Amino acid sequence: MLLIGNGKTFTRDSKNTYIENGAVAIQGTKIVRVGDTKELREMYQDAEYIDAKGKVIMPAFINTHEHIYSAMARGLSINGYNPQGFLDILDGQWWTIDRKLTLEQTRYSAIDTMISCIRNGVTTIFDHHASFGHIRDSLFTIADVAKELGVRACLCYEISDRDGMDKAKDAVMENAEFIRYAQKDGSDMLAGMMGMHAQFTISDETMELAAANKPEGAGYHIHVAEGIEDLHHCLKKYGKRIVDRLMDWNILGEKSLLGHCIYINSHEMDLIKETDTMVVHNPESNMGNACGCPPAMELVRRGILTGLGTDGYTHDMTESFKAANVLHKHHLCDANAAWGEVPKMLFENNAAIANRYFKTPLGVLKEGAAADVIVVDYDPPTRMDESNLNGHILFGMTGRDVVTTVGNGKVLMKDREVKVIDVEEAMAKCREESAKLWKSING
Numbered sequence: 001m002l003l004i005g006n007g008k009t010f011t012r013d014s015k016n017t018y019i020e021n022g023a024v025a026i027q028g029t030k031i032v033r034v035g036d037t038k039e040l041r042e043m044y045q046d047a048e049y050i051d052a053k054g055k056v057i058m059p060a061f062i063n064t065h066e067h068i069y070s071a072m073a074r075g076l077s078i079n080g081y082n083p084q085g086f087l088d089i090l091d092g093q094w095w096t097i098d099r100k101l102t103l104e105q106t107r108y109s110a111i112d113t114m115i116s117c118i119r120n121g122v123t124t125i126f127d128h129h130a131s132f133g134h135i136r137d138s139l140f141t142i143a144d145v146a147k148e149l150g151v152r153a154c155l156c157y158e159i160s161d162r163d164g165m166d167k168a169k170d171a172v173m174e175n176a177e178f179i180r181y182a183q184k185d186g187s188d189m190l191a192g193m194m195g196m197h198a199q200f201t202i203s204d205e206t207m208e209l210a211a212a213n214k215p216e217g218a219g220y221h222i223h224v225a226e227g228i229e230d231l232h233h234c235l236k237k238y239g240k241r242i243v244d245r246l247m248d249w250n251i252l253g254e255k256s257l258l259g260h261c262i263y264i265n266s267h268e269m270d271l272i273k274e275t276d277t278m279v280v281h282n283p284e285s286n287m288g289n290a291c292g293c294p295p296a297m298e299l300v301r302r303g304i305l306t307g308l309g310t311d312g313y314t315h316d317m318t319e320s321f322k323a324a325n326v327l328h329k330h331h332l333c334d335a336n337a338a339w340g341e342v343p344k345m346l347f348e349n350n351a352a353i354a355n356r357y358f359k360t361p362l363g364v365l366k367e368g369a370a371a372d373v374i375v376v377d378y379d380p381p382t383r384m385d386e387s388n389l390n391g392h393i394l395f396g397m398t399g400r401d402v403v404t405t406v407g408n409g410k411v412l413m414k415d416r417e418v419k420v421i422d423v424e425e426a427m428a429k430c431r432e433e434s435a436k437l438w439k440s441i442n443g
Contacts, residue, residue: 001044002025002027003025003026003040003044003047003048003049003050004023004024004050004057004404004406005022005024005037005040005041005052006021006051006054007037007052007053007055007057007375008021008022008054008055008056009021009024009034009056009057009058009365010057010365010386010389011034011058011059011364011365011366012351012363012364012365013365018385019036021036021038022034022036022057023035023036023040023041024371024373026371026373026406026409028371029188029371029408029409030368030370030409031365031366031368031371031373032367033367034367050414052375055376055378055379056375056378057365057375058376059365059369059373060121060123060372060406061120061121061122061123061124061317061374062122062123062124062351062362063117063122063124063125063309063310063315063317064257064278064280064307064350065126065128065257065259065280065282065307065309065310066113066125066126066128066310066315067127067128067129067130067311068106068109068312069101069106069131070094070097070109070312071110071312072105072112072430072433076097078093078096080092081093081096085227086226086227086228086289086290087227095130096441097441098131099133100437100440101131101134102433102437103134103138103141105131105433105436105437106129106134106138106141107145108426108430108434109430110145110146111145111429111430112426113127114145114149114151115149115418115426115427117151118149118150118151118405118407118412118420119399119400119405119418120315120316120400120402121374121376121405122315122317123151123405123408124151124154124354125151125154126153126154126193126221126257126354128156128158128195128223129155129195130157130160132160132162135157135167135174136170136174138157139157139178143178143181143190146189149420150408150412150420152190152354152358152407152408153189153190154190154192154193154357154358155178155191155192155193156192156194156221157171157174158171158195159171159172159196159206160197161202161203161206162197162201171195172209175192175193175194175210175213175214176215178192179192179193180192188358188359188360188370189358189408191357191358193218193219193257193357194210194214194219194220194221195220196222196223196251197222197223198222198226199230199234211250218255219253219254219257220255220256221256221257221259222256222257222259224243224246224258224261225242225261225262225263225264226286227262227263227291228263230263241264241267242263242268243258244268244271246258247271252272252275252277253277254275254276254277254356256278257277257279257353258272258279259309260282260291261279261296261299262292262293262294269295269299269304272299272304273302273304276305277304277305278305278307278353278356279304280306280307280309280353281294281306281307281308282308282310282311282313283308284311285310285311285313293327293331296345297328297337297338300341300344300345301341306349307346307350307352307353308342308345308346308349316398316399316400317346318393318394318398319398321342321343321393324345325342328342343390347363347390351363358370371406371408371409372407373405374402374404374406375402375404376397376402378396378397380396403415
């Protein structure tokens with residue numbers, strides 16, 4: 001048994017929101033009790049005890065849109081790369097990288113990403129992978145890393161016709177085989193989806209192949225209207241808007257996750273709402289690629305289940321929280337925007353999205369919930385309680401303030417020391433593999 005106590009405990013449980021000197025008792029992979037530290041220490045005297053030393057105890061973060069394959073891009077300069085728009089960014093950088101990725105480089109990209117997730121208090125990720133240099137077994141390789149490091153992962157491979165039909169077919173089968181594998185896994189730590197890049201790189205033939213091979217119980221994870229070019233392509237080639245095309249292919253639904261959704265209109269929002277389809281907003285990536293600002297505030301107000309992701313831009317969910325807050329204020333010229341919507345996306349909706357694929361309650365500290373707990377080194381200069389916690393997180397915390405991360409009942413990091421892998425050795429290997437990748441790209 002594990003007991004984390006002596007901390008300002010924020011549960012995200014409406015029935016027991018805040019405990020001034022709280023503790024979380026963990027048995028196996030589940031939380032068995034949340035309460036006063038003194039009371040729980042007396043109750044569980046033989047438990048291993050982690051002293052939060054007055055810091056903040058809260059649920060671990062969930063990231064609903066990651067890109068492991070981008071890990072080795074940091075610091076890379078590609079010869080001749082001078083993008084003039086979003087399509088140039090895709091082809092000139094991201095597709096150039098993923099076309100060269102080996103299976104070993106995918107493995108170490110996953111290791112680097114998951115180490116960063118643990119350090120930033122993220123224990124659940126939805127990853128959207130691409131490695132057209134080596135498609136088959138890539139999801140299984142990432143899953144092996146997730147198991148090793150103790151990160152809960154919902155994985156998919158990015159189907160696309162951009163490198164020909166043979167690779168598109170391989171991508172479909174990689175998804176299908178992994179989904180079936182994850183569905184048989186009894187740990188509640190793995191899940192699979194039918195991944196798709198964006199409709200403008202996917203023909204009707206490939207759409208049909210994906211639909212024919214998608215196992216029951218899984219949905220799609222697809223980029224939607226991230227760039228205006230995606231919309232223009234769909235209108236010109238198919239005479240319809242993107243969400244209409246997805247509707248026609250039966251891609252929408254409660255198990256499907258639409259990334260970005262920048263260039264969608266009210267009609268498309270109605271379709272998303274009516275089909276109970278999920279959406280994920282990635283603010284920093286959208287700004288960094290100069291793609292635009294999605295109507296995320298409207299999506300939330302309409303009751304569409306809209307979460308918050310990073311798109312691989314960062315692994316720090318507090319960073320996305322901060323970026324989304326200022327992005328929508330700036331975009332709407334409204335200082336009152338995003339105060340309620342963005343925390344809802346991060347702390348409520350991400351958990352709801354995750355629980356469409358994982359059975360155990362996530363994103364909350366309560367009896368029966370997953371034992372995903374973090375301790376954050378934050379000493380507030382003003383009063384902090386359940387009424388203003390989100391403001392303290394927004395203006396006072398960062399992911400690197402996380403000192404201890406527990407995932408599924410396992411101590412992944414304690415006192416800022418990652419416990420599940422030799423980080424120094426792993427990062428040395430990451431640098432070795434990234435050097436090979438960079439050489440294969442630039443010669």
